[in-house]
Amino acid sequence: xxxxxxxPFADATEQREAVALGMWSFLxxxxxxxxxxxxxxxxxxVHHPELFARFGPSLDWRLATAMTVTLLTSSFTMALxxxxxxxxxxxxxxxxxxxxxxxxxxxxxxxxxxxxxHLERGETPxxxxxxxxxxxxxxxxxxxxxxxxxxxxxxxxxxVVVLVGLFVVAARTRADALRPTPTMAVGLYWHFVDIVWLxxxxxxxxxxxxxx
Amino acid sequence: MSEPxxxxxVRTALVVLxxxxxxxxxTVALAFVAAPPELHVTLALAIATTKATLVVVFFMRLxxxxxxxxxxxxxxxxLLATLMLLVVVDxxxxxx
Numbered sequence: 313x314x315x316x317x318x319x320p321f322a323d324a325t326e327q328r329e330a331v332a333l334g335m336w337s338f339l340x341x342x343x344x345x346x347x348x349x350x351x352x353x354x355x356x357x358v359h360h361p362e363l364f365a366r367f368g369p370s371l372d373w374r375l376a377t378a379m380t381v382t383l384l385t386s387s388f389t390m391a392l393x394x395x396x397x398x399x400x401x402x403x404x405x406x407x408x409x410x411x412x413x414x415x416x417x418x419x420x421x422x423x424x425x426x427x428x429x430h431l432e433r434g435e436t437p438x439x440x441x442x443x444x445x446x447x448x449x450x451x452x453x454x455x456x457x458x459x460x461x462x463x464x465x466x467x468x469x470x471x472v473v474v475l476v477g478l479f480v481v482a483a484r485t486r487a488d489a490l491r492p493t494p495t496m497a498v499g500l501y502w503h504f505v506d507i508v509w510l511x512x513x514x515x516x517x518x519x520x521x522x523x524x
Numbered sequence: 525m526s527e528p529x530x531x532x533x534v535r536t537a538l539v540v541l542x543x544x545x546x547x548x549x550x551t552v553a554l555a556f557v558a559a560p561p562e563l564h565v566t567l568a569l570a571i572a573t574t575k576a577t578l579v580v581v582f583f584m585r586l587x588x589x590x591x592x593x594x595x596x597x598x599x600x601x602x603l604l605a606t607l608m609l610l611v612v613v614d615x616x617x618x619x620x
Binding site for chain 1: 528529530531532533534537538540541544545548551552555556557558559561564568569571572575576579580582583584586589590592593596597599600601603604607608611612615616619
C-alpha cells in the first residue's frame with residue numbers, strides 16, 4: 313500500500329521530496345550552528361597551539377576511535393532502516409532501528425565514561441578565555457572540548473529518543489500501513505550527526521600525537 | 525507504482541561502511557606519523573571530508589533529491605566556507 317498522501321501533494325513521491333527538502337534546510341542551519349563552534353576551535357588552535365600540544369594527548373584516542381566505529385556502524389544500520397521502511401519489511405526495519413538506537417546508546421555510554429574520567433581529574437568545562445596563564449590553559453582547552461562534544465552528544469541523545477519513537481510506532485503498525493517518510497527524515501538527521509563527529513574526532517582526539 | 529527508495533542497497537551500504545572504517549584507520553595511523561602540523565591538519569581534514577562525502581552521497585542520497593535541496597545545502601556550504609576563510613585570514617593577519 314502506498315503512503316498516505318496529504319494536501320497539497322499530488323502523490324507520495326512529491327510528499328517525500330518535500331519532507332526531504334525540509335530536512336535538508338534544517339540540516340543547512342545545523343551546519344552553520346556547528347560551523348560557528350568550529351570557528352571557536354580554529355581561533356583557539358591558531359592563537360594557542362601549545363594548548364593542543366599539551367592537552368590534546370590527554371584525550372583517549374582509543375576510546376574515541378571506538379566511538380567513531382560505533383557511529384559509522386550506526387549510520388550503516390540507519391541507511392538499511394530507511395531501505396527496509398520503503399520496502400515495508402517490518403521485521404527488518406525493527407531490527408535496524410533497534411540496532412541504530414543501541415549503537416547510539418553505546419556511543420553515549422562511552423562519552424559518559426570519558427566525561428567522568430576528565431571531571432575526576434579536574435579537567436572541567438570552564439571557558440577561561442580571558443585568564444590564560446600558566447596552568448590556566450587546562451580550563452580553556454577543556455572548555456572547548458566540552459562545548460564541542462557536549463553539543464554533539466545532545467544531538468545524539470535527541471536522535472536516540474526519536475529512533476525509539478520510530479521503533480515503537482513501527483512495532484504497533486501493520487507492515488502494509490508503514491509510513492517510510494519519517495524514518496527517512498530521521499535518517500538524514502542521524503547521518504548528519506555522524507558527519508559532525510567525523511570532523512570532531514581528528515580535530516580533538518588526534519592532535520599532537522606525532523611528537524614524543 | 526513503486527516509490528524510489530532514498531537509501532542504498534545492503535551490499536552498497538556494506539562496501540561504503542568498509543571504506544569509512546578503512547579511512548578511519550588511515551586517519552588514526554597518520555596522526556602518529558612525524559610530520560609538520562600543517563600537513564597533519566590538511567590530511568585529517570581531507571580524510572574527514574572524504575568520509576563526509578561518502579555518507580552524503582551513498583547514505584543520504586543528496587544527488588537524488590530536488591534541486592532545491594541541493595541548492596540549500598550548497599548555500600550553507602558556501603556560507604560556512606566564507607565564514608571560515610575570513611576568520612582564518614583574520615587570525616593569520618593578527619598573529620604577526
